[in-house]
Amino acid sequence: MIDNPYYSQENHGPYELHEIGDLMLEEGGTIRGCKLACAAWGKLNRAKDNAILIPTWYSGTSKIWEQVYVGPGRALDPEKYFILCVNQIGSGLSSSPHNTPPPFNGPRFPRVRIGDDVRAQHKLVTEVYGIDRLALVVGGSMGAQQTYEWAVRYPDMVARAAPIAGTAKNTGHDFIFTATLNEAITSDPAWKDGWYDSSAEVHLGLRRQARLWAVMGWSTEFFKREVWRTLGFSSVEDFLTGFMEAYFLPMDPNDLLCMAWKWQRGDVSRMTNGDLAAALGRIKAKTFVMPIDEDMFFPPRDCEAEQKLISNSEFRVIESLGGHLALFGSDPEYGPQVDRHLSELLATPA
Amino acid sequence: MIDNPYYSQENHGPYELHEIGDLMLEEGGTIRGCKLACAAWGKLNRAKDNAILIPTWYSGTSKIWEQVYVGPGRALDPEKYFILCVNQIGSGLSSSPHNTPPPFNGPRFPRVRIGDDVRAQHKLVTEVYGIDRLALVVGGSMGAQQTYEWAVRYPDMVARAAPIAGTAKNTGHDFIFTATLNEAITSDPAWKDGWYDSSAEVHLGLRRQARLWAVMGWSTEFFKREVWRTLGFSSVEDFLTGFMEAYFLPMDPNDLLCMAWKWQRGDVSRMTNGDLAAALGRIKAKTFVMPIDEDMFFPPRDCEAEQKLISNSEFRVIESLGGHLALFGSDPEYGPQVDRHLSELLATPA
Numbered sequence: 001m002i003d004n005p006y007y008s009q010e011n012h013g014p015y016e017l018h019e020i021g022d023l024m025l026e027e028g029g030t031i032r033g034c035k036l037a038c039a040a041w042g043k044l045n046r047a048k049d050n051a052i053l054i055p056t057w058y059s060g061t062s063k064i065w066e067q068v069y070v071g072p073g074r075a076l077d078p079e080k081y082f083i084l085c086v087n088q089i090g091s092g093l094s095s096s097p098h099n100t101p102p103p104f105n106g107p108r109f110p111r112v113r114i115g116d117d118v119r120a121q122h123k124l125v126t127e128v129y130g131i132d133r134l135a136l137v138v139g140g141s142m143g144a145q146q147t148y149e150w151a152v153r154y155p156d157m158v159a160r161a162a163p164i165a166g167t168a169k170n171t172g173h174d175f176i177f178t179a180t181l182n183e184a185i186t187s188d189p190a191w192k193d194g195w196y197d198s199s200a201e202v203h204l205g206l207r208r209q210a211r212l213w214a215v216m217g218w219s220t221e222f223f224k225r226e227v228w229r230t231l232g233f234s235s236v237e238d239f240l241t242g243f244m245e246a247y248f249l250p251m252d253p254n255d256l257l258c259m260a261w262k263w264q265r266g267d268v269s270r271m272t273n274g275d276l277a278a279a280l281g282r283i284k285a286k287t288f289v290m291p292i293d294e295d296m297f298f299p300p301r302d303c304e305a306e307q308k309l310i311s312n313s314e315f316r317v318i319e320s321l322g323g324h325l326a327l328f329g330s331d332p333e334y335g336p337q338v339d340r341h342l343s344e345l346l347a348t349p350a
Numbered sequence: 351m352i353d354n355p356y357y358s359q360e361n362h363g364p365y366e367l368h369e370i371g372d373l374m375l376e377e378g379g380t381i382r383g384c385k386l387a388c389a390a391w392g393k394l395n396r397a398k399d400n401a402i403l404i405p406t407w408y409s410g411t412s413k414i415w416e417q418v419y420v421g422p423g424r425a426l427d428p429e430k431y432f433i434l435c436v437n438q439i440g441s442g443l444s445s446s447p448h449n450t451p452p453p454f455n456g457p458r459f460p461r462v463r464i465g466d467d468v469r470a471q472h473k474l475v476t477e478v479y480g481i482d483r484l485a486l487v488v489g490g491s492m493g494a495q496q497t498y499e500w501a502v503r504y505p506d507m508v509a510r511a512a513p514i515a516g517t518a519k520n521t522g523h524d525f526i527f528t529a530t531l532n533e534a535i536t537s538d539p540a541w542k543d544g545w546y547d548s549s550a551e552v553h554l555g556l557r558r559q560a561r562l563w564a565v566m567g568w569s570t571e572f573f574k575r576e577v578w579r580t581l582g583f584s585s586v587e588d589f590l591t592g593f594m595e596a597y598f599l600p601m602d603p604n605d606l607l608c609m610a611w612k613w614q615r616g617d618v619s620r621m622t623n624g625d626l627a628a629a630l631g632r633i634k635a636k637t638f639v640m641p642i643d644e645d646m647f648f649p650p651r652d653c654e655a656e657q658k659l660i661s662n663s664e665f666r667v668i669e670s671l672g673g674h675l676a677l678f679g680s681d682p683e684y685g686p687q688v689d690r691h692l693s694e695l696l697a698t699p700a
Binding site (some may be wrong): 035159173175176177180187189204208211214215216220221222224226236297299 | 524
C-alpha cells in the first residue's frame with residue numbers, strides 16, 4: 001500500500017466506502033473485500049424510482065460530477081433525484097492498486113474489466129440501496145463504457161441511458177492511443193515495474209502522459225483559438241505544466257494503468273459472443289448517445305455507428321472546442337447542452 | 351559522426367551531393383560546407399522554365415517522391431519537366447547531425463529553420479542550375495512548409511505552389527504533438543543527451559515515437575476499417591511493429607530531432623514581423639492548398655484559413671482515410687487525386 005494524500009475525503013469527498021464482499025473478476029482474479037467509494041446527492045423516494053447512477057471516467061472521481069454536473073435546477077437535480085456516483089475500481093478511491101494491502105498491491109492488483117465494475121455496482125445498487133430500476137445511467141468516457149455495459153447487461157434495470165463521449169466497444173485507434181499513455185508511464189525507469197515507493201518518483205512519466213493527453217484530449221481548435229487562456233494560463237507551456245501536469249502528477253501510476261487496461265478492452269459484445277449488433281439490440285433503455293463534436297479519440301462517427309444499433313435511441317452531439325476534455329466543464333457552453341439533452345431524456349417516459 | 355547504413359545511395363539513391371558553401375543560419379550557427387542531397391528526374395529545357403522543385407518532409411527522402419509521385423504520365427512527368435527533389439537539412443542525406451564531423455556533430459549540430467533550408471535551396475537552384483523561375487514548388491508536410499516559405503520569400507521565382515498537408519505557420523497544437531515525438535526519444539536513457547553511439551541503442555525511444563505517429567499519423571477510420579490489413583499486416587500490433595517501428599528504427603535520433611525543431615517553428619510570418627496575412631499576401635504563385643481531409647494535425651480548416659489569405663489560390667482537399675500519412679501513397683485513391691490537382695495546376699498559365 002502506498003500512502004497517497006491525493007485520494008482523500010478532503011480532495012474528493014464527501015464519499016462513503018461500501019464493502020460489497022469478494023468480487024470475482026472476469027479475468028480470473030478476485031478483489032477481496034471490494035470497496036466502492038460512493039458519493040450521493042438527493043434522497044431516494046419511497047418508490048425507489050428516482051435513482052440516477054453515474055460511473056466515473058479515467059482519472060476522474062465523483063468530485064467533478066458534484067462540481068460540474070449536479071445541482072439544483074440542473075438536469076441532475078438532487079432536489080428531484082437520488083444521484084449516486086460510484087467511483088470505478090482503480091480510481092484510487094474505490095479498491096485500487098495503491099490502496100490494496102500486500103500481496104495484491106500495486107502491480108499485483110488483478111486485471112479488472114468494465115463488466116466487473118458494473119457487476120459490482122449492480123450488487124451495491126440492489127443490495128445496499130434496494131433499487132431495482134434506475135431512472136438514468138449517465139457517464140462520460142469510461143463512464144460511458146460502463147453506461148453501455150449497464151444497459152446491455154441489465155436491460156430491465158436501466159430506464160434511460162446517456163453515454164457521453166464514449167463507445168460501447170472500444171476502437172482500435174483508441175486502444176493504441178491509450179497504449180501510448182501507458183508507455184509514457186512504464187518507460188520511466190523510476191516506474192520500476194510498478195514497484196515505486198511513491199507516485200512522486202514517477203513524475204517524469206506522469207508528466208509525459210499529461211502532455212500526450214494535451215495533444216489528443218482537447219482539439220486542434222482549442223489551441224488555435226488559445227482557449228487555454230480562458231483557464232488562466234499565459235502560454236501553451238504554462239498550460240501544459242500548470243494544468244495538464246498538475247492534474248496528473250499526484251495520481252498513482254498503477255491506479256491509472258489499472259483503469260487504462262480496462263478502458264482499452266471495454267466491449268459490450270463480450271456478452272454476445274462478439275456480436276455488437278446483438279449486444280446493443282438488447283438495450284431497452286431510452287438512450288441518448290452524446291459524443292462531443294471535436295473529440296479526437298471518441299469521434300462522433302464512431303458513436304453514431306453504435307447509436308444506429310440501439311432501437312430506442314437518439315444521436316445528440318455536444319458542440320465544444322474542448323474536445324474530449326470538454327467533460328471537465330471548463331467550456332461555459334458545454335454544461336447547458338448536457339443539461340438540455342439530459343433534461344429532455346429524463347422527461348421522456350421510460 | 352555516426353556510421354548509419356540506412357542513409358545510403360542503396361536505400362535512397364540515386365542522389366547527388368551538392369556542396370553550396372557555408373550556410374549562415376537564422377539562429378546564429380553555421381553549417382560549414384553545407385551539402386544538399388538532390389535527386390533529379392527529367393531534363394532542364396533550354397529556356398529553363400520547366401523546373402519543378404520538391405522539398406522533403408520529416409523522416410522522408412527524395413526516394414518516396416520517386417516511388418510514389420514521379421513518373422511518365424503522372425502530373426510530375428520527367429518527360430515534360432525537370433524535377434529536382436532536395437532533401438532537407440537534417441534528413442540524413444543532406445548535411446545532418448549524424449553525418450557532420452566533430453565538433454558540430456550530433457547534438458552540437460546547429461539549429462536550422464525552414465528559412466535556412468529554402469535559402470540553401472535557392473542558392474542551389476540559381477547558382478548550380480541557373481534557374482530563375484520554378485514552374486512549380488510542391489511538397490508535403492514539412493515540404494509544404496518549405497513550399498510556403500519559397501512562395502513568400504521569393505515570390506517572383508515561384509510560378510505555382512502546391513503545399514500538401516502542411517501549413518505556412520505551424521499551429522500550437524502541432525507544436526505540442528511534435529514535442530511528444532521528441533520526448534519519446536529524449537526520455538530514453540540510451541539517448542544520453544544525444545551522445546549515443548548508434549541509433550540502435552536508442553531503439554526503445556524510436557519505437558515509442560513510431561507508436562505516437564501511429565496514433566496521430568493515420569486516422570481513426572484507418573483503424574476502424576482495418577486499412578492496415580491492405581498493407582499486409584495481421585493485427586494492429588503486427589502493423590505497429592512491422593510497419594511503424596520498422597520505418598523509424600534505422601533512423602538517426604539527432605537527425606529526427608533536428609527536423610522536428612524546424613517543423614515546430616515553421617512560420618512564414620517571420621518575414622513580415624509576425625503578420626501572417628502580409629506574408630501570404632506576398633505570394634504571386636498560383637497556389638493550390640491541398641490538405642488531406644482526415645489529417646489529424648494539419649486539419650483542412652487550418653489550411654483553409656491560410657488559403658483565404660493567398661490571392662491567387664484554390665482550396666483542394668484530398669480525401670483519404672490514410673490521414674496525414676496518406677502522403678506515403680499506400681491508399682490507391684490518393685495518387686490519382688494528387689495527380690488531378692497538380693495536372694490542373696501545371697496547366698494553369700502562370
